[in-house]
Amino acid sequence: MTALDAAARPDKATAQTRRPTRWLESGGVWAVLLIALILSIGPGLYLISLSLMDTPQIFGGRVLAWPIHPENYPQAWIVTRIGQLYWNSIYISGISTAITVAISALAGYGLGRIEFFGKRIVYALILVGLTIPLQIALIPLFANLKTLGLLNTPLALIGPYTGFGLAFGTYIMKGFFEELPRELEEAARIDGAGDLRIFATIMLPLTRPALATISIFLFLQNWNEFLFALTFITEESRRTLPTGIYSLISTEFYGNYPLLAAGLVLFSLPVLVLYFIFQQQFIEGLTAGALKQ
Amino acid sequence: MAEVRSPAHPAAPFAHWQRHLTGYAFVGPALLTLCAFIVYPIVYSLWLSFHDWNGYTAQWGPFVGLRNYLDLAQDEIFWKSAVNSVVFVVARTPFEVGIGFALALLLNRELRGRSLLRTLFFVPVVLSLIVVTILFQRIFEANAGLLNTSLREVGLGVLTRPWLGDTSTALPVVIAISIWKNVGFSLVILLAGLQGLPHEVLEAARVDGADRWQLVLKVITPLMRPILAITAMLSIISGLKVFDLIFILTRGGPTYSTEVFATLLYRQAFELNDMGTASAIAVIMVVVIMGTARLQTLLLRE
Numbered sequence: 001m002t003a004l005d006a007a008a009r010p011d012k013a014t015a016q017t018r019r020p021t022r023w024l025e026s027g028g029v030w031a032v033l034l035i036a037l038i039l040s041i042g043p044g045l046y047l048i049s050l051s052l053m054d055t056p057q058i059f060g061g062r063v064l065a066w067p068i069h070p071e072n073y074p075q076a077w078i079v080t081r082i083g084q085l086y087w088n089s090i091y092i093s094g095i096s097t098a099i100t101v102a103i104s105a106l107a108g109y110g111l112g113r114i115e116f117f118g119k120r121i122v123y124a125l126i127l128v129g130l131t132i133p134l135q136i137a138l139i140p141l142f143a144n145l146k147t148l149g150l151l152n153t154p155l156a157l158i159g160p161y162t163g164f165g166l167a168f169g170t171y172i173m174k175g176f177f178e179e180l181p182r183e184l185e186e187a188a189r190i191d192g193a194g195d196l197r198i199f200a201t202i203m204l205p206l207t208r209p210a211l212a213t214i215s216i217f218l219f220l221q222n223w224n225e226f227l228f229a230l231t232f233i234t235e236e237s238r239r240t241l242p243t244g245i246y247s248l249i250s251t252e253f254y255g256n257y258p259l260l261a262a263g264l265v266l267f268s269l270p271v272l273v274l275y276f277i278f279q280q281q282f283i284e285g286l287t288a289g290a291l292k293q
Numbered sequence: 294m295a296e297v298r299s300p301a302h303p304a305a306p307f308a309h310w311q312r313h314l315t316g317y318a319f320v321g322p323a324l325l326t327l328c329a330f331i332v333y334p335i336v337y338s339l340w341l342s343f344h345d346w347n348g349y350t351a352q353w354g355p356f357v358g359l360r361n362y363l364d365l366a367q368d369e370i371f372w373k374s375a376v377n378s379v380v381f382v383v384a385r386t387p388f389e390v391g392i393g394f395a396l397a398l399l400l401n402r403e404l405r406g407r408s409l410l411r412t413l414f415f416v417p418v419v420l421s422l423i424v425v426t427i428l429f430q431r432i433f434e435a436n437a438g439l440l441n442t443s444l445r446e447v448g449l450g451v452l453t454r455p456w457l458g459d460t461s462t463a464l465p466v467v468i469a470i471s472i473w474k475n476v477g478f479s480l481v482i483l484l485a486g487l488q489g490l491p492h493e494v495l496e497a498a499r500v501d502g503a504d505r506w507q508l509v510l511k512v513i514t515p516l517m518r519p520i521l522a523i524t525a526m527l528s529i530i531s532g533l534k535v536f537d538l539i540f541i542l543t544r545g546g547p548t549y550s551t552e553v554f555a556t557l558l559y560r561q562a563f564e565l566n567d568m569g570t571a572s573a574i575a576v577i578m579v580v581v582i583m584g585t586a587r588l589q590t591l592l593l594r595e
Contacts, residue, residue, distance in 0.1 A: 029399050033410060036396055040414050040477065046439065047428045058431075061442030107323035116316025122324060129331050131586045133534045135558055136575045137334035139341065139568055143348070163330025170323055195315050224421040226537040227555075231563065242423045246541060249427060257431065264424045275419045279412050286478070287485035291520065 051076075051261035058257050069258065076262035084237060085244040086270075092154050092240055093222035096161035100169050101215050103162070105207070108173025109199045113185070123174075129167025134227055137164075142231055156232040157240070161225065165218045172285060176210040177203060213285030216278045223271055241267050335579070342572035348562070354569070361573040371574070374545075374552040378581075381468055381553060382532035388472045389528045390521060393479025398509060400480075401487040411484065415477040422474070422537040429470050430542060433457050460550040463543055467551050471538055475531075479524045486520035487513070519593060526589040533582050554578045 050058060051072055052065035077083065110116070111123055137160065145156050184206075185198050193202075204211075229243040236247065245263060275282060317324075342361055345354030365371045396414065400407055417425065432439045435455035444453050456466045490513065498512045514521075536555035539545060545552035545560065554574060562571035 029402075029404075033396070033399055036392075037410065037413060039473070041416055043425075043428055043432065043473070044416060044420070046432070047424070050428075050431065059437045061437045061439070063439065103322045103326060107320045110316050110319025110323075114312065114316040114319060116313040116320075119316065119320075122320050125324070125327050125332070128583070129327055131530055131582060132331060132335075133555070133575075133578050133582055135534070135536070135555055136338050136579050137330060138558070139348075139562055139572055139575065140334035140337035141330070142562075143337075143568075160330055163326050166323055166326055167331075195319070199319070220419060224423075226421075226423060226540075227559075231559075242421055242537075245423055245427075260427065261431075264427060268420055268424050271419055271421070272416070275416075276412070279415070283411075283415065283481050283485075287482050291482065291485060291489070291523070 047261055048265055051258060051265045053258055053261075055256070055258060072258045072262040073266070076259045076266060079259060080245070080248055080263045081237075082241075082244075082263055082266055085239060085241045088154075088238060088244075089223055089240040090270075092157050092161070093219050095154070096158045096165065096222050097215055097218045099158070100162045100165040100218050101211060104166055104169025104173045104214060105204060105211065106199075107166075107170040108175075108177050108207075109195075109203060111170065112174040112177030113180075113203070114195065126167050126170050126174075129164070130171060134160075134164060138227065138231060141228070145232055152233055152235045152238050154238075157222075157225075157228055160228050160232075161218075161222045165221060169214045169218060172210055172214050172288065173207065175288065176207045180206055209281065210285075212278065213281045213288070216274065216282050217285050220271060220274070220282075338572045338575045341569060342576050344569050346568040347566045348568045349566070357569065361570045362577075364570060365573055365577070370549055370552060371557065373549050374554055374557040377464060377549075377551060378533055378535075378553040380464065381471070381535060382529050384465075384468050385471055385475075385532050386525050386528040389475050389479050390483075390525050392472070392476050393524065394483050394517075394521065396476070396480045397483040397487055398513070400484055411481065414480055417474045418477045418481075420474070423541060425470065425474055426538055426541040430457070433466055457543055458547055460547050463547060463550050467539055467542060470542070471532075471535065474538075475528065479528065482524050482527075483517070483520060486517055490516050522589065522593050526586065526593075529589070530582055530586055533578070533585065554581075 046063065049063065049065045052068040052070060053062060054069050057065060107126075111119060111126070141156075141160055142151075145151050150156050180203060184202055188198050188202055223240075224242060225240075226242045226246070229240045230246070233239050233243065236244070239247065245260075245267060248263065249260060341353065343356055343358060345357055345361075347354070400410060404410075433456040435441060435453075435458060438456075440456065441453040444450060454462060456462050494516065495508070495512065498508055503512065534555060535553055536559070539551050539553055539556050540559065543551045545556040555578070558571050558574040558578070561567050561574060
């Protein structure tokens with residue numbers, strides 16, 4: 001990876017003259033990276049600081065919370081009813097993700113390893129699903145959910161989340177299944193195994209990294225989803241976290257910024273923990289998805 | 294694409310058909326779900342866009358042909374939102390890709406803590422937009438917001454303004470926040486791209502005596518062109534869909550200065566109860582977004 005460093009005129013520079021410029025350079029690189037880092041995570045740290053202030057500190061324009069008010073957290077937990085919101089979000093995101101992953105794995109195998117009539121059309125549909133905006137489904141889903149009496153139920157979100165996560169899931173799974181060697185299935189076929197058995201016992205276990213990637217990606221996406229949740233769930237106790245918090249800012253909490261900030265930190269925590277644990281899979285999934293196109 | 298496979302049992306008479314059926318058994322659930330949540334809504338929205346409907350009556354209102362579209366064509370606010378959507382994308386994408394590429398180049402070397410830095414740069418991408426939005430609302434707030442307080446403290450009080458309440462600064466601020474949130478995404482993709490570049494080519498250029506800037510400008514950037522284009526395309530497409538950020542931050546205001554397609558659609562549907570026109574906006578969004586994606590793929594192919 002030192003391609004760039006070593007490129008600096010190897011013929012002219014001797015070790016002595018090169019050293020100071022190299023120091024200067026790597027100092028410069030670090031300075032730029034540090035500024036970028038401050039800009040990038042500074043606002044998040046500021047949010048944590050806000051969540052530990054009291055109201056006078058906030059309106060006094062303080063940057064660092066001192067003295068700190070950790071009692072904001074238990075208070076926020078109680079007052080924002082965030083426990084209920086957590087449960088709703090975990091439940092809805094979890095179930096949608098599980099269903100989406102299952103369907104995607106099946107479809108990924110079908111598209112990646114079986115030749116069938118009309119496969120290109122099915123695949124084209126998946127590609128359309130990757131780019132189509134959620135907005136196209138907003139009114140149709142709203143109208144139909146209303147007719148079916150499903151507004152304000154978990155199904156109102158689980159269905160659409162599955163539908164809109166599926167394209168990404170299938171796209172990634174197809175890529176993985178395609179790359180598995182053919183010998184794997186040929187041996188099993190000679191033994192008389194059918195596709196379902198080859199899929200479930202031979203191929204699927206090998207795609208575990210892909211399954212982890214799409215699970216994490218889809219879970220985060222569902223966890224953060226706002227538009228459908230805003231439109232299809234209007235009963236306070238049934239909201240998911242993003243819209244639950246949104247409805248808080250439009251009501252009594254507008255003035256109580258410390259509690260709101262503490263609530264926001266509590267909301268982000270599970271996602272951040274998940275991200276830090278699984279960042280490798282997450283980032284690999286994203287880049288694989290993007291670079292394969 | 295996988296090559297065509299011979300049927301499992303060439304001797305069996307219906308083996309060929311069985312293969313097709315097996316394929317459909319595997320993609321069936323996905324196909325049904327996609328039809329329910331993507332194909333059906335597209336058809337529904339298209340058909341509804343030719344009707345009047347307030348969203349409350351059990352039946353749609355009368356068929357009005359192209360009137361919803363013609364109304365939009367004469368609606369100043371619609372054009373304002375179209376222009377804002379384009380400005381949003383045109384102003385955002387170069388920064389997102391440019392800053393992401395610069396940081397990726399800096400990180401593409403032996404550097405202690407490189408993977409930690411990559412992880413941290415990506416944090417804003419993971420954060421929910423509601424968190425980001427409320428946080429930045431506080432930073433850009435007119436009176437006690439972090440930005441204005443800091444400006445006053447360093448004696449630049451003249452520059453303070455209600456950033457999000459001023460028609461001339463609201464859109465730029467929204468764009469800046471969006472860039473902040475998404476740079477990490479471009480960075481991660483571009484860094485992966487850089488790490489996948491063929492070593493021999495870089496080595497050859499180095500042996501030929503190319504210095505660092507020449508290497509970046511004449512060797513790396515051309516090699517990275519397709520990946521830069523993909524990153525830009527992802528940014529453009531997500532930019533044309535932007536909703537949460539603007540809806541929560543400004544609701545399209547002040548006086549429509551941050552109104553974009555998605556916020557206008559939402560207002561039309563759920564505040565003005567005009568489902569027909571809102572559906573027309575949804576159809577236009579799809580045409581614009583799919584058209585852009587198509588155009589990019591065609592350009593990429595060259």
